[in-house]
Amino acid sequence: MTAIETAGAPVRRLTWQVATVREIIVETPRVRSLMLHVRDWQRHRPGQRVDIRLTGEDGYQAQRSYSIASPPDDELLALTVERVERGEVSPYLVDDLGTGDQFELRGPIGGHFVWSVADGGPLCLVAGGSGIVPLMAMLRHRERNANRTPAILLYSSRSLEDIIYRQELDAMAARDLGLRVVHTLTRAQPIGWTGHRGRINRALLAETCFPPAQQPRIFVCGPAALVEDAARFLVELGHDPLAVKTERFGPSGG
Amino acid sequence: MDETPISRGFRSRRQEPNPAGRVPPGQYVTTDFPVLSAGPTPQIKVADWRLSLQLGGSLIGQWSWDEFEALPQTTLKTDIHCVTKWSKLDTTWRGVTFDDLLKAAGLAAPTARYVMAHSHGGYSTNLPVADLVGGKAMIATRYDGLPILPAHGGPARLLVPHLYFWKSAKWVQRLQFMDRDQPGFWESLGYHIYGDPWKEQRYDGD
Numbered sequence: 001m002t003a004i005e006t007a008g009a010p011v012r013r014l015t016w017q018v019a020t021v022r023e024i025i026v027e028t029p030r031v032r033s034l035m036l037h038v039r040d041w042q043r044h045r046p047g048q049r050v051d052i053r054l055t056g057e058d059g060y061q062a063q064r065s066y067s068i069a070s071p072p073d074d075e076l077l078a079l080t081v082e083r084v085e086r087g088e089v090s091p092y093l094v095d096d097l098g099t100g101d102q103f104e105l106r107g108p109i110g111g112h113f114v115w116s117v118a119d120g121g122p123l124c125l126v127a128g129g130s131g132i133v134p135l136m137a138m139l140r141h142r143e144r145n146a147n148r149t150p151a152i153l154l155y156s157s158r159s160l161e162d163i164i165y166r167q168e169l170d171a172m173a174a175r176d177l178g179l180r181v182v183h184t185l186t187r188a189q190p191i192g193w194t195g196h197r198g199r200i201n202r203a204l205l206a207e208t209c210f211p212p213a214q215q216p217r218i219f220v221c222g223p224a225a226l227v228e229d230a231a232r233f234l235v236e237l238g239h240d241p242l243a244v245k246t247e248r249f250g251p252s253g254g
Numbered sequence: 255m256d257e258t259p260i261s262r263g264f265r266s267r268r269q270e271p272n273p274a275g276r277v278p279p280g281q282y283v284t285t286d287f288p289v290l291s292a293g294p295t296p297q298i299k300v301a302d303w304r305l306s307l308q309l310g311g312s313l314i315g316q317w318s319w320d321e322f323e324a325l326p327q328t329t330l331k332t333d334i335h336c337v338t339k340w341s342k343l344d345t346t347w348r349g350v351t352f353d354d355l356l357k358a359a360g361l362a363a364p365t366a367r368y369v370m371a372h373s374h375g376g377y378s379t380n381l382p383v384a385d386l387v388g389g390k391a392m393i394a395t396r397y398d399g400l401p402i403l404p405a406h407g408g409p410a411r412l413l414v415p416h417l418y419f420w421k422s423a424k425w426v427q428r429l430q431f432m433d434r435d436q437p438g439f440w441e442s443l444g445y446h447i448y449g450d451p452w453k454e455q456r457y458d459g460d
Binding site for chain 2: 054092097103234
């Protein structure tokens, strides 16, 4: 394998650490961000994730992976979690967890689906639903560094109220001419909605993403079907398959 | 390490059967078949498909789709375990075992201790030969009796079910014998060099 960079993280054992919930942010009716204090947290790269482990009173344990929403330099580590109906871990994290509660976590994990300002651009981010989370870490990192890499976010949500980080994204785009945020709403649009409707298709990608000649760095994250389609369209539009990095959130028990 | 914090009110809500002794630590059973890939799904036509066996730089075996389909076919019913925590029980695969592939290449015994599996799309993963022989691994072309879908690695993927599923490389096209173990794609990015789910070898140092 030649074209995929494998400049790896240093060998370091990933030990379980205790995370303490400092604040909970209600993002949408089904999504919350957990702002966590983790002592001696090792700096992560935007796009990486953590494993979390919950232990019940009877000793029962369950592990899941969650993307990190915060940029590397923030004091608190942010995980944004969507409640998966009939899931085991996410309903607990979204509905039951409170400020001051603790659980275990280890990471950061993943060295492929990552972007830092030093990697350059232009940057084309494509998200579906909670697939925005690792991409938000990239956008926040870009903004904290006052980085002017041209960037576009194409973000598909079910309805206006399901858009995660909507106000922050709007404010970010308003402050920064180099960033364009394009929403599409698939199930319900409010009266007077002038944005896009329906799923991300080839025409929308052609219209919003930078052309292949500009060699954009492309990150696609969301439900498996959206990622599968968007990645295929991007390749069909002429983008180098190796420039298209994907992360799929499967329906897998949450 | 601090004492393990207890999450009050957290309990098992497992919907799926979870037979004792079949689910490795830290895993949960799903009946879905989640897809995890680092990039776009390569669209590979069987007319263009080749599987190559390489020793160092030289080719020691190569099969077209029709030639591969004419090799002895084996059906394997097995559990699979993904490093992202899901396990899927009783999956049924059909294909050519690594043993039969060696036989077809005229190799009595493997000549090196490790293999790097290379895939369309740039993916690679490393495996000890000992984990491929003795009926433990195959190149699978059917899942549940049907051609493997492209998103799941079709037309052909490696199947090494006793290791975490990233070792079962999708879209495999070339198996390269190596004298020394070398990290593949995920193994270069912090994942465990071997990946035994029963020892929970997810990441470097586990």
